[in-house]
Amino acid sequence: MKISKKTRNFLILLLSIIILVLLIFLFSNLIDYLSVLEKQELYANVIVSDHYGVDVNSSALMFGMLVPGSSSVRKTTITNDHNQEINVEIFVKGDIKEFMQISGNDFNLKVDESKEIVFTAIAPRDKEFGVYEGKVVFVIKNTIVK
Numbered sequence: 051m052k053i054s055k056k057t058r059n060f061l062i063l064l065l066s067i068i069i070l071v072l073l074i075f076l077f078s079n080l081i082d083y084l085s086v087l088e089k090q091e092l093y094a095n096v097i098v099s100d101h102y103g104v105d106v107n108s109s110a111l112m113f114g115m116l117v118p119g120s121s122s123v124r125k126t127t128i129t130n131d132h133n134q135e136i137n138v139e140i141f142v143k144g145d146i147k148e149f150m151q152i153s154g155n156d157f158n159l160k161v162d163e164s165k166e167i168v169f170t171a172i173a174p175r176d177k178e179f180g181v182y183e184g185k186v187v188f189v190i191k192n193t194i195v196k
Contacts, residue, residue, distance in 0.1 A: 088190045095183035113171040121172040130159035137191040144184020
């Protein structure tokens, strides 16, 4: 069976478009990968209980024990110690994600600039007692590549 010239040209065009789309996708992922300067994870937890409790651990985001309907606040400061402007993205993973509010989670910092980030854990009124944990992820990106 012989393929007509018109069909062959259409198939070549279709294949070229598919290859172009794949290359754009791969290139954008490569640029995103190359823009990451560092990535840090910070353990976080909150305990929903029938009484309050405080945790003063400074190496993690420990919100202590909360009664349903209450909240707890922790703060941290991020300082740009790189020799260039950076972009900071913050997101939460794990069970604690539904409790967390972050004062800012996508911002730029100039060299030596600092920013205080406020993390608030709010225990919903209908939440079962238990330990809810996860990680807060800080992704530091190069603003020049982005």
